[in-house]
Every structure is written in C-alpha cells, then in structure tokens.
Amino acid sequence: MAFNFDEGIDRRHSDSSKWNKFGDEVLPMWVADMDFRSPPCILDALHQRVEHGVFGYGVRPQELIEVVIERMASRYQWQIKPEWIVILPGVVAGLNLSVRAFTSPNESTIAPTPIYPPFRKSSAFAQRPQLNAPLRLENGRWVIDLPSLEPLLTGKEKLLMLCNPQNPGGTVYRRDELQQQLEFAQRHDLIVCSDEIHGDLLLEPDAKHIPFATLSADAEQRSITLLSPSKTFNIAGLGASLAIIPDPQLRKQFNTTRDGIVPSVDVLALTAATAAWRDGESWLQELLPYLRRNRDRLVSAINNMPGLTMATPQATYLGWVDATALPVDNPTLFFQKAGLGFSPGTDFGEAKFVRINFGCTSANLEEAINRMKAAVQSIR
Numbered sequence: 212m213a214f215n216f217d218e219g220i221d222r223r224h225s226d227s228s229k230w231n232k233f234g235d236e237v238l239p240m241w242v243a244d245m246d247f248r249s250p251p252c253i254l255d256a257l258h259q260r261v262e263h264g265v266f267g268y269g270v271r272p273q274e275l276i277e278v279v280i281e282r283m284a285s286r287y288q289w290q291i292k293p294e295w296i297v298i299l300p301g302v303v304a305g306l307n308l309s310v311r312a313f314t315s316p317n318e319s320t321i322a323p324t325p326i327y328p329p330f331r332k333s334s335a336f337a338q339r340p341q342l343n344a345p346l347r348l349e350n351g352r353w354v355i356d357l358p359s360l361e362p363l364l365t366g367k368e369k370l371l372m373l374c375n376p377q378n379p380g381g382t383v384y385r386r387d388e389l390q391q392q393l394e395f396a397q398r399h400d401l402i403v404c405s406d407e408i409h410g411d412l413l414l415e416p417d418a419k420h421i422p423f424a425t426l427s428a429d430a431e432q433r434s435i436t437l438l439s440p441s442k443t444f445n446i447a448g449l450g451a452s453l454a455i456i457p458d459p460q461l462r463k464q465f466n467t468t469r470d471g472i473v474p475s476v477d478v479l480a481l482t483a484a485t486a487a488w489r490d491g492e493s494w495l496q497e498l499l500p501y502l503r504r505n506r507d508r509l510v511s512a513i514n515n516m517p518g519l520t521m522a523t524p525q526a527t528y529l530g531w532v533d534a535t536a537l538p539v540d541n542p543t544l545f546f547q548k549a550g551l552g553f554s555p556g557t558d559f560g561e562a563k564f565v566r567i568n569f570g571c572t573s574a575n576l577e578e579a580i581n582r583m584k585a586a587v588q589s590i591r
Contacts, residue, residue, distance in 0.1 A: 214494055216247050216501045217572055232552060238579055239552040243378070243529060245445045245570030249483075250494035253444060256486035257479060269478040272298065275485040279438075279453065282488055289425045295457050297465060300450040300476050302408050305437040306372065307333040308454075309404040312468040313461070314339050314369045321401070322372040323355045325379055325531070325559035330372050330406075342368065343560065346380055351522050353380030353531070354388060357395045364399060371401040373423060376409040379531040379559055379566045381524020383418040392423070393430050402461065404435045408452075411443040411495060414503045415525045424455065432458045435465065440487035442527075443495060445570075451476050451484035502528050505569040505576050512580045516587045528570035535563040538590060549586035551579060 222230040229244045248254075276293050283289040299305050310320055310333045322330045324343035334341040344360050346353040355377075373392060375384045384392075396403050403423060410420040424434040439452035456462040506523065509530055513521040518537035521530050534542035534556075542565050543555035556564030569576055 214250075214497050216498065217574070218248065219572055219574065220246060220248060222246060233547070237547060237550050237552045238575065238582065240568045240571065240575075240579055241552050241554040241566070243442055243527075243568060243570075244447055245528060245568075246572060246575065247445055247498070247570070249445050250487065250491045252490035252494070253446060253483050253486045256482050256490075260479060260482045266478055269475070269481060272481045272485065275451075275481055275488075278485055278488045283422075283455075287420075287422050287425055289422060291455055291457070295455050295462070297454040297456060297462065297469075298476050298481075299437075299452045299454055300474060300480070301441075302406055302437045302439050302452045303329045303333075304473050305435070305452060305454045306330060306404065306406065307336060308465055308468050308473065309370060309372070309402075309435050310334055310337045310339055312464045313402045313404075317367060318370075319365070319368045320370045320372055321357075321360065321368055323374065323377070325556065325561045325564065326372075327374060327378040327406070328558045330374065331560065333372075346377070348522060352525070353377055353382045353522060354384075355392070357392060366399075368399055369402060371396050371403045373403060373405045375405060375407055375423065376412070376420065376524075376526035378406075378409060378527060379529050379554075379564075380522070381414075381527045381529060381531065383413060383415070383420060383525040386421055386426075389421055389423055389426055393426050396433060397429065402433055402435070403430070404437065406437045408437065408439050408442050409527045410438070411440075412499070412502070412528065413526045414499065414506055418525045420526075424457065433461075435461065440484050440491070444483075444487040444491050446480075446483045446487060449480040449483045451480035501573075502570065505571070505573060506530070508573070508576060509567065509569050509580065513583070516584060518587060519583075528568060530567040530569055532565050532567055533563070534565060537563075537587070546583065546586060549589075550582050551586070 229239050229242050283291050306329050319340045320334045321342045344355050344357045347356050405423040424431045424436050436455040441447040510521050510523050513519050520533045539545040554566035
C-alpha cells in the first residue's frame with residue numbers, strides 16, 4: 212500500500228470541529244469528515260502555492276474548469292461547457308441558493324426523508340414549505356418513494372431536491388430509479404437540484420454513479436448538479452465546490468441570487484480542488500478498499516447486536532443505523548454516554564436512528580464497535 216490509512220493522526224488537539232465537539236472520553240464518529248491524511252498531490256500543490264507567498268483575489272480557475280470538463284466527459288460521457296460551471300464555497304451554499312433562486316415564498320420544495328440536514332434547513336431558512344418523500348428499505352437499499360406524494364401536491368411545488376449517492380442511506384440510484392425521478396419532475400414541471408458530492412465514493416464494484424443531468428436533454432436543462440472533491444479527498448475545510456447549470460436562465464437566476472451574499476472561493480481551496488481531481492485518483496483507488504473493509508466490519512457487527520440493524524451502504528463512508536428496537540428513548544444520547552459521538556437521527560428526520568462515520572482507522576472502528584457492544588449488552 213502506497214498510502215497509510217492506518218496512520219493515527221492526533222486531531223483531538225487541533226482545530227478539528229469533529230474532534231472538539233465532545234469531551235476526551237468520547238470517540239467522534241459524526242460529521243462527514245474522514246480521519247485520513249489528504250492525498251500527497253494536494254499537499255504538494257498547497258505547499259507550492261504557499262511558497263508563492265501572495266494570496267490576493269483570484270481569477271476564475273481555468274485549470275479547475277478544464278479538469279472538471281474532462282472528468283465529466285471521461286467518467287460519464289457528459290459533454291459540459293465552461294460557462295455552465297459556477298464555482299461555490301460549498302455544496303450547502305448551492306442547496307440554499309437553489310431554494311431561494313427557484314422558489315418564491317409561497318412555493319414548495321420536495322426532498323427525501325431521511326436526508327442530509329441542509330436539505331431541510333435550506334427550505335426552513337428561506338421560509339419555504341417542504342414536502343418530504345419517505346425512503347423505503349427495499350432489498351437492502353434505501354429508495355425514495357416519490358409516488359406517495361402525488362395526493363399531497365398542490366401545484367405550488369417548484370424544486371425537487373435529490374441526493375445521489377444518498378446521504379445518510381448510502382444508496383447509489385440505478386438508471387431506472389433516476390428515470391422515475393425525472394418522470395416525476397416532468398409531470399409536475401419541477402426544477403431538480405441534485406447533490407452528487409459522494410459520487411466518487413462507490414463501495415460496491417458493480418455500482419455506477421449516473422449524474423441526473425445525463426438522463427436526457429430535458430433532464431440536463433432542468434437540473435442543477437452540485438459537486439465537490441471535499442468528501443472524497445478529505446478537504447472539507449478547504450471549501451471548493453461547483454454547480455453545473457446548463458440552462459442559461461436558471462444559471463442567471465442562480466447567480467443573481469448569489470450576488471453580494473455568497474463569496475468567491477479562496478485561492479488555496481481552488482488549488483486543493485484542482486490537484487484532487489487532476490492527480491488524486493491513485494489515492495482514491497486505495498482508499499475505497501479500505502472503506503469497504505470498514506463498512507463490511509461495521510455492518511456485520513451491528514447486525515449481530517440486539518436492537519440494531521444497518522443496511523449495507525453502496526457508497527459513502529456513512530452508516531445509517533436503525534435503533535428502533537433498542538429499548539432506549541434517545542439512541543444518540545445513549546451511545547454518547549457510552550463514549551460514542553454519532554450524528555443524531557433527528558437531524559435527518561428519524562429520531563430512532565443514528566449515523567456513523569466509518570471513515571476512520573480500522574483501530575478506531577474496532578474501538579467503536581467494542582463500545583457499542585458493551586453499551587447494548589448493558590441494557591439486557
């Protein structure tokens with residue numbers, strides 16, 4: 212192995228929000244932030260940029276744009292144009308801008324539930340109502356049930372917010388499932404904002420990420436695709452993301468909403484993003500088997516603990532754990548008292564679940580599993 216993912220890096224005494232949220236006795240496995248050192252190509256690029264010594268305002272990052280265009284073409288046969296790309300300081304900014312740009316105060320958004328919390332918050336912050344389509348567990352995969360919303364629609368729905376691969380469930384949607392999502396959007400004349408930030412983190416060898424916009428010309432023209440290297444290459448603290456918006460009118464609305472509110476991306480973040488997508492593939496190809504082993508170990512352990520179940524995520528480094536059968540009122544607080552800092556399911560829309568980040572060393576994962584076992588056994 213050229214890269215050492217077993218290396219234990221002390222983040223507790225750093226500026227890490229992940230490791231400073233809880234006390235020293237709690238093992239943090241919550242926010243989507245891996246404990247691995249970022250790829251050497253990113254570190255080298257940052258060192259080189261720092262050596263330049265001047266950090267004034269940057270221009271539109273031509274090399275990053277070229278890298279993204281090539282990446283979309285080679286991976287997905289999606290021919291995008293430079294002007295479609297809007298550079299952002301984060302995918303969360305893209306979610307919030309989409310809600311504000313494409314709905315008015317009396318119009319609604321639609322999103323799955325459970326879902327990454329900013330999907331819910333972006334509508335709440337903008338004071339827009341949101342309809343939530345439930346996820347159902349089918350053959351071990353969490354899939355969105357959009358048809359269940361049909362009787363509830365009023366005609367004021369304008370924006371469908373999708374997440375693929377799904378967070379927190381880890382589902383990689385198949386083409387037929389995406390086609391059903393597109394047909395729903397077409398029936399109700401919806402703009403589609405698709406968060407695809409986890410698209411490179413595929414843990415199943417036969418899983419294939421399909422960008423929503425590549426389904427058809429119509430899908431492309433009604434879509435906003437949000438991307439970032441931040442989760443894949445562990446550079447979330449260097450905020451660099453982008454929106455791909457093919458339709459010129461949608462892009463104009465998006466940029467107009469952004470003006471004066473969302474800042475430009477700093478030059479170091481752009482340097483890191485360019486290096487990640489240009490040169491980080493060898494690192495990623497060694498990361499994925501490591502994450503897969505962690506996933507398999509966690510799934511096996513949890514499904515052998517009374518009161519807990521976990522479907523096998525096809526992508527991401529996040530486990531969505533059902534604690535409904537665990538005889539405790541608040542599973543998040545219960546595990547925190549046992550020295551485990553998980554993401555509370557309430558943030559995603561399901562109080563009896565927790566989300567576990569297994570993007571950590573195998574040693575830390577084993578420690579977490581041992582603490583979970585002891586906690587569960589203590590109530591039996």
